[in-house]
Amino acid sequence: MxxxxxxxxADIKSRFELVGEDYPKDDQAALDFNSRDIxxxxxxxxxxxxxxxxILSCVDWIKDNQFQLVYIVFNWETGIRLQVRTRIDRSxxxxxxxxxxxxxxxxxxxxxxEFFGVEFEGNPDSYKQLFLENWDDMPPLRKDFDSKxxxxxxxxxxxxxxxxxxxxxKK
Amino acid sequence: xxxxxxxxxxxxxGWDGISRFFRANSIWMLMYCTGCCAIELPQxxxxxxxxxxxxxxxxxxxxxxDVLLITGYLSLKTLRRIIYAYEQMSTPKYLVAFGPCTLxxxxxxxxxxxxxxxxxxxxxxxxIAGCMPKPEAVMNGFxxxxxxxxxxxxxxxxxxxxxxxxxxxxxxxALGELRIKDEFHE
Numbered sequence: 058m059x060x061x062x063x064x065x066x067a068d069i070k071s072r073f074e075l076v077g078e079d080y081p082k083d084d085q086a087a088l089d090f091n092s093r094d095i096x097x098x099x100x101x102x103x104x105x106x107x108x109x110x111x112i113l114s115c116v117d118w119i120k121d122n123q124f125q126l127v128y129i130v131f132n133w134e135t136g137i138r139l140q141v142r143t144r145i146d147r148s149x150x151x152x153x154x155x156x157x158x159x160x161x162x163x164x165x166x167x168x169x170x171e172f173f174g175v176e177f178e179g180n181p182d183s184y185k186q187l188f189l190e191n192w193d194d195m196p197p198l199r200k201d202f203d204s205k206x207x208x209x210x211x212x213x214x215x216x217x218x219x220x221x222x223x224x225x226x227k228k
Numbered sequence: 229x230x231x232x233x234x235x236x237x238x239x240x241x242g243w244d245g246i247s248r249f250f251r252a253n254s255i256w257m258l259m260y261c262t263g264c265c266a267i268e269l270p271q272x273x274x275x276x277x278x279x280x281x282x283x284x285x286x287x288x289x290x291x292x293x294d295v296l297l298i299t300g301y302l303s304l305k306t307l308r309r310i311i312y313a314y315e316q317m318s319t320p321k322y323l324v325a326f327g328p329c330t331l332x333x334x335x336x337x338x339x340x341x342x343x344x345x346x347x348x349x350x351x352x353x354x355x356i357a358g359c360m361p362k363p364e365a366v367m368n369g370f371x372x373x374x375x376x377x378x379x380x381x382x383x384x385x386x387x388x389x390x391x392x393x394x395x396x397x398x399x400x401x402a403l404g405e406l407r408i409k410d411e412f413h414e
Contacts, residue, residue, distance in 0.1 A: 185411065189341070190305055191404035197340045205338040212344040212402060215332045 087140035113165035154180035172198040252377040258293035263300020265326035301329035351384035
């Protein structure tokens with residue numbers, strides 16, 4: 058953990074309630090917050106030089122019945138990658154948009170809405186389709202989505218008259 | 229009377245043979261690279277294997293191209309655009325499929341976004357084996373296609389015209405709707 062990160066985390070700890078922390082690499086920090094703090098945290102770190110929202114990711118913790126939203130922001134001056142994480146309820150996944158802080162989040166929120174079904178209030182674009190066209194099932198990156206069953210139902214499988222692998226095993 | 233019919237038939241056959249000779253030796257391929265197999269095409273095209281010696285060259289638009297190369301896996305989104313491109317091509321048109329993904333889905337057999345069997349949606353003249361096929365295999369496949377055109381065996385486009393309802397039914401089953409509706413086409 059380098060000096061810049063130490064200072065940054067100490068600074069953030071003095072201002073916000075930190076739920077958890079993790080340091081995957083020398084120049085990376087992953088900090089967990091309550092979901093009500095996320096907007097103020099993001100606004101604060103943006104003012105501290107984290108100008109770029111690299112990606113908004115989502116993790117499906119199906120046993121805890123929670124989605125984890127991961128905002129990865131990047132500082133071009135110090136080269137630090139900061140993950141701002143929070144957990145939201147999985148059964149009624151709703152969150153408020155951060156497009157007022159990072160306008161580029163518009164597309165990431167569309168992405169997360171399409172693949173995980175999280176609704177972002179205040180971003181009307183997040184309901185539009187981005188990658189999937191005419192999708193007719195549950196969001197496909199949720200853990201309880203059965204990709205094989207969907208593929209078998211939608212796309213016919215080729216049937217082979219002879220099973221060559223079995224014939225090869227006999228000798 | 230019979231004599232003239234026979235004569236005309238001979239002339240038609242003669243012209244047919246000549247046109248097939250020229251078609252087989254001047255194939256323009258549509259550069260629409262869908263998957264990872266496309267990475268083998270630059271080697272097949274450039275000086276080492278030199279596709280040009282078979283009379284093959286790249287063409288930018290579907291309406292002027294003869295052969296459509298499906299280089300690897302096809303996602304639903306791409307399939308919709310490929311159908312657009314294939315139906316725009318003027319006959320006779322040929323379709324060459326690369327790799328196992330076009331045959332049975334390959335490593336994407338259980339993916340929600342990738343189709344399993346391409347021959348359900350479009351008629352295929354030549355399959356090229358390998359994941360990915362080496363440039364030798366690609367050149368061999370093109371040689372096969374040229375031989376098939378000379379022998380009148382590359383009839384995928386006729387099959388597509390005759391069984392269009394069956395192909396259309398499969399396309400709609402997978403895609404829901406053929407029309408492209410994204411924010412660039414609104």
